[in-house]
Amino acid sequence: MINIKxxxxxxxxxxxxxxxxxxxxxxxxxxxxxxxxxxPEELMRxxxxxxxxxxxxxxxxxxxFAAIIIANLFFFIYWGYxxxxxxxxxxxxxxx
Numbered sequence: 221m222i223n224i225k226x227x228x229x230x231x232x233x234x235x236x237x238x239x240x241x242x243x244x245x246x247x248x249x250x251x252x253x254x255x256x257x258x259x260p261e262e263l264m265r266x267x268x269x270x271x272x273x274x275x276x277x278x279x280x281x282x283x284x285f286a287a288i289i290i291a292n293l294f295f296f297i298y299w300g301y302x303x304x305x306x307x308x309x310x311x312x313x314x315x316x
Contacts, residue, residue, distance in 0.1 A: 247291040255284040
């Protein structure tokens with residue numbers, strides 16, 4: 221929210237890229253936490269103290285993995301597009 225309010229970078233493009241990178245990082249971290257925090261069923265059977273462990277179906281694992289991949293892929297495509305626009309703009313301004 222601070223990034224949206226104060227816009228710390230000199231251009232709108234850089235502010236947009238920073239916002240997208242923060243959103244992508246958030247999606248990656250939270251989906252990764254769920255994806256990696258599953259307790260194996262064998263451990264739950266061997267250890268009776270672990271009764272409320274996180275169990276994900278294969279579809280849910282695939283969903284979290286796909287969310288991570290799609291968010292990062294979208295960011296890299298967006299980054300490439302914005303960087304192309306910025307480089308083109310810089311060349312137009314320096315070489316009229």
